[in-house]
Amino acid sequence: MKKSLLLIQPENPEIRAFRHKQLNNFSQMTMPYLAAFVDENLFDITLWDEYADIVTFDESFDLVAMTVNTPNSRHCYEMAEKFRTSGSYVVFGGPHPTLEPEEAEAFCDTIIIGEAEEIWPAFLQDFLDGKAQKSYMSDHYPSLEHLPQPRWDLLKNRSKTMMGVVIATRGCPYACSFCNMKQIYHDCYRTRPVAEVIAEIKALPAHYFVFWDDNLFGSVDFAKDLFREMAKSGIKKKFAAQVTLADCNDTELLALARKAGCLTLFCGIETFSEKSLRHAHKTVNKLSDEEAIIQLIHHNKLLIQAGIVFGFDGDDKTCFDLTLEKCERYGIDGVTVSLLTPLPKTPLYHQFKRQNRLLSSDWTDYNAKTKVVFQPKNMSADELFTGYQTFRKKFYSLNSFIRRAKVSKTHLLINFVINFGYWRALKHTK
Template sequence: MSISHPKLLIIQPSHYRSKTDRTIFKTRRRQMVPLALPYLAALTPREWSVTLLDEQLEDIDFDAPVDVVALTAWTLHSPRAYDIATEFRRRGVTVIMGGPHVFFYADEAAEYCDAVGVGEAEPIWTTMLEDAAAGRLKKIYRATPLKELDNLPPPRYDLLDLKKFGPFRTFAVQSSRGCPFVCDFCSERFYLGGRYRWRPVNQMVDEIRRIKNKGSHFFFGESNFGGKKSRAMELMEGLVPLKIRWSTLWSSNLCLDTDFLDLAQKSGVMHVNIGIESIDAETLADMKKGWNKTTRYGEMFDNMRRRDISYSLNFIFGYDDEDPDVYDNTLRFLEEHKVPAAYFNILTPTKGTALFDKMLKAGRIIDPEDIDRWPGQVCHIWPRDCTPGQMEQRIQRMYKSFYGMRSIFHRLPFPKSRSDMASWILNMSERRMAFSSTGNNDFDIY
C-alpha cells in the first residue's frame, strides 16, 4: 500500500555504555552540531514530513505516528540501532538503515531492518524512500560512488533545536570525502567513496556563510582537509572574509609547509588533529605511513606554535616490532615538545583493511565481530609481548600520566588566546575521561 503524505523520523542512535552495561549513553548538551541528520533531511523529497532525533540528547517515542524510521550508525551505535529497529518494526513501522557500519555489515544489518543502504546516500536515498512509501522495498541498496561533490544541498539545520548544542556550538561541515593516502589500518577510504573528491569552493563558502549566523566555529569533518593542497588553499582564501574559527584534520607533511600554515592562520584555523601515529620510523614504515618524518616532528610543532595553532596528535600502539619502551618514550617526547593534546589508541584491525585480513588469517583477532561495537580503548588483538588486558592498562596509564595536572601545567601556556583556551578545554575534557570510574576514553563527539 502506498503512503500519500509520508512521515519520516531520522534517528542518530546513541550507544550502550559497555558490553555489560546496557545503559544508554546520554548527555544534556552537545557542543558539536552533527551533520548526518540535517543533511539526510536535505536530501529528502519535500512531500515528506521530516523529524530529526539525536538519541544522545532526546528519548525516543516508539509510539510516534511515523511511517518510516531511518537510522544512521557507526559500528559503535549498531547494538543500540538494532534494538531501536526491532522496537519500531514490532509496531509495524518500516525501518531503513545506513551509515559506515552498514557498509561493512550490510547482511547483518538487513536482518534487523526492512532495507539497508550501502555507500554514499545521494544516489540511493530518494529511491529508498520512494520504495518505502510504495511498499516495494528491496533488502539492500548499493550506491555507486559519486564522481564529483557538486551541488550538494545545504543541511536542514532548521529541523534541529540548536539550543541543545550550547551557546558555543560547533557546526560539522564537510568539504571533501576520501583520502589520497592508503594507511594499512584505516577503513575510511572505503565507506567515504574511495577516490578523494572535494566540493567546489564557492559552494562550500556559500554554505558556511548561510550557517554563520547560527555560530562562528566550524569543524571540517573529513579524513584529510589538505588532501589536495591547491584546492585547500583556495578554500582557505575563501574563508578569510568570513572571519570564522575552524578546526579540522590534516596530514603531518602540511605542518612543514609554511605557505599553507600562514594561510590557514589567516583564515581562522584554531585546532588541527594530526595522525603522526608513532615516534618510531620503523613502526611508521610497517603502517605504510612513511611520509611522517620523525626527524622533523619538532619543526612541525614549532611551526604550529609560532602561528598560535592548537593541535592534537593521534598515536597507535600494538605493532609487533615496537620497542617495549615506546610508551614511556612517547610520554617523554610529548612533554619535551609541550604537545597540547594527544590521543593514545590500541591497534585495531577494522573490517575491510589489509591489516584485518592479515591478522584474521594469523588468528590474532580475539572476536572479529566485536570490533568497535563498544566504547573505550579495547584491545581486540593478541599482542606479541603482552596480554590484551595489559595493553589496555598501558594505554590507560598513558592517559592518566599525560592528562595529570603536573603534565598539563608543564605543557600548556597560560591561556592568552582562543587557541590556548581550546587546548586547556580539551585537556580538562580528556582528564575527566582519563580519571573517570570507567576510564574508557569514550570520544563520542559526533
C-alpha cells in the first residue's frame, strides 16, 4: 500500500504579503525538485506552496517534509508539532537545519543536512523500510548530472508563468561575510551538463524563466558555452540570472547572454562604500569599475537589478542618499534592498555575537526586510530601518524611475512594469 507524502514549501507571512503585490513572483523550486526524486508507485504526493496554498491540519499524512529557512524556522516548528500530534512523521531539510541541526532536530523526527540529491532518496527508502535515522548528512558534493526535472505539475494554485525556474550551476567562488552559501553547500562550484539544462528549459511551462543559481557567471567559460548552445537550440524564452558585477566586464559574455534571451542580470552590488565592501569581504567589486560595467550591461540591452544591503560597518546616515544618487546616475533599473542580517554560522554572525551586537535571538526577525537584528556601528537600529524604508520608496517613485530610465534606455516598458510592481508593493508599507 502506498504511503501519503506531503511536501510543504513554507512562506514567511510578512514577506508573502509584500510579494503578492509585486508582478514577478517566481515559484521556489525546492519542493517541485525534491518531488521528482519520489517514486509515485510508493508514495501519493501532495505539494503545498504557502505562497498560494493554505496549510491545514485536518488531513492525515504518513510523511510530511518541509524545507526550512532561518526566518521561517519557528513557523515550521509550529506546523511540525501539529502534524506530529496527529501521527505524521516529519522530516526537515533546507538551510536552517543544515546550519542549526541541534536546534531543528528537537522539532522533527528526521533532519536532512546539506545537499539532498543522494541523502533524500536514501531517507525515503529507509522510511519505507521502517528504519529511518534521526539525521542524514551529505558528506561529499553530489554530481549535478542526470538530475530529474522538477514536478511543476504538483503546484495547483500557481500561474504557469511563475513556474519558470531552473539551475545550471551550484555554489559561488566568492566568500562574502554575510552570505551563508559556503555553510549550506559543499565548497565546490559545479556545473550541470549543458544539454540537460537546455532540455529542462524547453520543458518549462513558462515563456519567461529565471536561473536560480547563486552565481551563473561563476565559471565564465561555462556560461558562454551554455548561452551559445541556447541560441543554437532555438529557445525563444526570455530569462533573468544572478551574477557578480565584476564578471560582467566581458563584452562577449554579455552579447552571448542577450542572444540567448537574457533580459535582466541581478548583480550583488551591495554597497557604494569602499569601507562597506571590505566589511562584506566583497573586494571583487571595484567602485572604480562599476559605472563602466553598468554602461556595458546597458549597451548590450540588458536590464540590471542591483542587490543593495544597508547596515555595514562602513555605513552611516549618509549612505541612503549616496546610494540613491549613484543608482540614478548609473541608471540602475531596479533594486532588491535588504537590511544586513547576520545569518547563523556566517562570519558576520560570529563577529556580531563576539561583539555582543545581536539585538534579537528570534529567527523570525532574520528575514532581512522587516527588522534590524543587530546594533549598527554608525547609527541606531531605528535610523537604519527608517533610512532603508525611505530609500526604497524614493527609488521606486515615478520621478526616480524617469531619471534612471533616461540613463538606462533599456526595455523601457518591461522596466516600467517591474518598477510599478515594486511601487505598488511598497505603497502601503509603513
